[in-house]
Amino acid sequence: MRVRPPKALRKSIWVFHLNTGSCNACDIEILDVLTPFMDAERFGVKLVASPRHADVALLTGPITRETLPKVVNALKAMPRPRLVLAIGACAVGGGIWHDSYSVIGGFPRLKKILEENGVIIDRVVYVPGCPARPEAIIYGLAVLIGLLKKKVKKEVKEAGKGEG
Amino acid sequence: MSFINLALSLALIGVAVAVAPILDTVDRKLRARLHSRIGPPTLLQTWYDIAKLLGKEIVVSEGGSAVVVPLFMTVASALLALSALPPGVPSPLAPLDLLYLIMFSAAAHASFILVAVSSGNVYAVIGGFREFVLVSVNEVAFVLGLTAVALSTGVLSFSGAAYYGDFRPIPYIVSFALLSICLYVSSARIPFDLGEAEPELASGVLIELSGPLLAIGIISVLLKRFLSASITAAAIALPIMRYIGAYGLSGFSLLLALTITVWIIHSLIAASLGRSRVEVAVKTLISLYIPLTLLAYTLLLFGV
């Protein structure tokens, strides 16, 4: 059963930075979000050092096989409601590494593995971009906690199907 | 215990619980100002954080359920220590109030170390040991400093000191310097936040706590901070109360105003300092405490 993020989360969002093997460019954009120029603290955002304290995991990278068990452990350690912001093309779907032997290829595949292990993610928002821009990350956070509505419809198009 | 005494002690406890999270937001706002940014949106931000945590799930790691007891002991000891502060009227506990204050403030620090040890996480245990090293050095200096402040007023009682005995300004200044350094250290701010040093210990003592338990953990840290600011404020208030005769409610208001001022000074000092290594912090403190203690007690002994 998924848990709805409570309203209290809209005023206080504690984020945990989880790098799953990214090239680090997305991570630098996350740091931009937290540094004085973007000042995410004005929205109640606070960076925490332990997943036990986190409301949202800021996940970057295509999830390499090496990091997979640690990533599962870190997400499992988060108390419910457990939210994930998948940041950057790599986290969204593997990016340029999507078919590489050493990665599992993006958060949707990780989500399946997590569910098989009984780790439920209550809400995910994907922030595309290579790297994702800091404004987009803040926007994604606002959508994730329910401050803003998603602008896109839920629609999946598979490659090779559809037109033509 | 007289009614007014009990009422003011309870009022101080109530104010501490309500105001400490607001003062924590003031801390964050001040730090943001120094960084030329806005910081938390309202002064209630830490309260919002606590309210959110109360609605979250509690995740307890294997063997970590014992953490609840020391957590509540930390909060209770900090509150009991606060009740011993002179709320503007002579405490009926005098001259034992000094002992009471020392006992419960030490209990608050000891229970916080127990939180670390019982949470079943290696980072928390490392944090707990760092806290233990720091507290062992600091508490000795705290006891000596507090006693010297009371002695420099002629009576071995903290709250009674405003009413009886001679006031000796020179030993008072030296012992106040010693006491105020100890209390800054026990407020666990940079560079003395060794137990929770975030970058290397990932929140140390608090690492395993989640949801409501973390909320209580945060409240206990803030109450210990409030206690440190209040004891410093009480030490400043004593001579002022003697000279301007601020007793009863006006004494209580003076104590509160000074507590808030001391908190803000503490947070400005923290914002301007960098983090140091654990052994450097302890060595620096020892090299400060020994000469200050010797000077304070020599001045007291020779009746300066």
Ligand code: SF4
């Ligand atoms: S999305 Fe691009 S910038 Fe971000 S981690 Fe992947 S390759 Fe690097």
